[in-house]
Amino acid sequence: MKEGDTVLGTIDNGGSLELAKGTHTLTFSKTGYWSVTKTIDVTSDMSVSIEMYPSSAAFKLENFPSNISIHESTIYTLTFTLSPIETSATYNTYLSLSGLSDIIEVRKDGSLVSPENGKYYLGDISGPTQISIKFKAGAVGQHGFTITLTSNDAIMSKTYTTTKQVVYKVEPLPFSVQMPSEWQVGENQLRISESSGQSYLVTAVLKDSIGNEVWSASHAFSPYEAYTFTPKIPKEGDYTLELQWNGQTAVYDVTVNPVITLKTKTLTVQKGGGGTIVLHFKNPSSDVQYYTIVVSGGFLPAEINQSISVAPLAEKDVSIAFAVPEDLTYDAYELNVAVMQGNATVFSDKVAVTISDDSGFSLFGGASSGGKMLLYVLAGLLVVGGLVLALRRR
Incomplete structure (x- = not known):
């Protein structure tokens, strides 16, 4: 330890040193650590706390929460202050996260930072900077991840690495959630049961893949009450279900798979012959579903209509046969395939049909x-x- 250019002595942790009353600017040095300068006013016996950082690190991570507790499946934002230990070592700074799988976003002083090959570029840090990391909590239990900051000196000749281990605990939700075994277009049943013995309002919000709200509803829960929401999904695709309560949000991914798929995308037929189009139907609901299949266009002289039903929680293939005329002008056609449920079209696609002139031969007729x-x-x-x-x- 020294004051100005004068070495005052060497002290260990908990050691003592005599100083005259008055103001002193002291510099504390230790091999392998950044030096720390501190000004103190000595009026009587006093204690001074000095925190020293390894010279391989460039930052202090301050204002860190001491105990992090998160409810399962909820979104949590970890916010802290990134302060340079020595500004000559904080150029070209990158932040990386290991052990944290569901990262939603990283922000620097409120501005979104886009990832670059798994890292987040923070630039040159010259003063205290607020960093926020938003992520989704996983399963109940204790979890952890590592924050790593790499930076350089001004001439990029030396690299500094600062690391911080983050430990957090995931708690169970105050309610249980029972979702459909398979989500479907239309109404679905979402049952929530309060399990903590409290009263609060739960708002359920369903959003599409670009964040637009497609359905929402709220219910004020009494202790241990159960309630069934009926989210209505407009079409197949990916959605996000948010359950909001007491300023917190639990988030779930929802995927609505196609209930109707066209298995026959392309088909080769012969003039005067026939062909078959195959569709696959799936019914994830507990009710019988009724459909009308309509095939039209191309060389068909009239629409083909076929009505079918699909039993609850079942799936099946349906074949639609058609005849091919002898006198065709082109060697390729498109057939339109639509599926109606009532007056609504719930599925549409096209089949590319190629006409083959090679019909082979037969010893008993029908040959070319x-x-x-x-x-x-x-x-x-x-x-x-x-x-x-x-x-x-x-």
């Missing part, structure tokens, strides 16, 4: 001109063979 010529040759050979056999018998 080439096939007929081969048939005549075979018939001639059979006649000659019959004459030879007759001659031999003589």
Whole structure:
């Protein structure tokens, strides 16, 4: 320890040193650590606390929460202050996170920072900077992740690394959530049961993949009350379900898989022949579903309509057969496939149909001109063979 250029002595942790009354600016140094300068006013016996940082690190992470407790599946924002230990070592700063899988966003002084190859570029840090890390909590239990900050000196000749271990505890939600085994287009049942013995308002919000609200509802829960929400989903796709209560939000991913898929995307048929289109239907609901399949366009002289039903919690393939006319102008057509439920179109797609001129041959008819010529040759050979056999018998 020294004051100005004067070395006052060496002290250990908990050691003491005599100083004259008055103001002193002291510099504390230790091998492998950044030096710390502190001004004190000595009026009587007093204690001074000095925190020293390794010279390999460039930052102090301050205003960190001491105990982090999060409810499962909720969104949590960890906010702290990034303060340079030595500003000559805080150029070209990157932040990286390991052990944290569901990162939503990172912000620097309120501005969003986009990831670059898994890291977040913070730039040159010259003073205290607020950093926030928003993430989704996982399962109940104790979890942890590591914050790593890498930076350089002004001429990029030395790299500094600062690390911080973050430990947090995930608590159970104050209510239980029972979701559908499979979400479907239309109404779904979402049952919530209060389990903490408290009263509070729960708001359920369903958002589409770009964050637009498509459904919401609220219910004021009494202690241990159960209530069933009926989220209504407009179409297939990916959604986010938010359950909001007491300033907190639990978030769940919702995927609505197609209940109807076209298995026959392309088809090759022959003039005068026929073809078959196959659709797959799935019914995740507890009610029978009724549909009308409509095939039109292309070379079809009229629409094909076929009504079907799908049993609850079942799935099946449905085949639609059609005839191919002999007199076709083109070698490729498109057939329109639509599925109606009542007056609403719930599915539509197209089938690309290729017309093949090669119909092969048959010994008993139905052959092409080439096939007929081969048939005549075979018939001639059979006649000659019959004459030879007759001659031999003589």
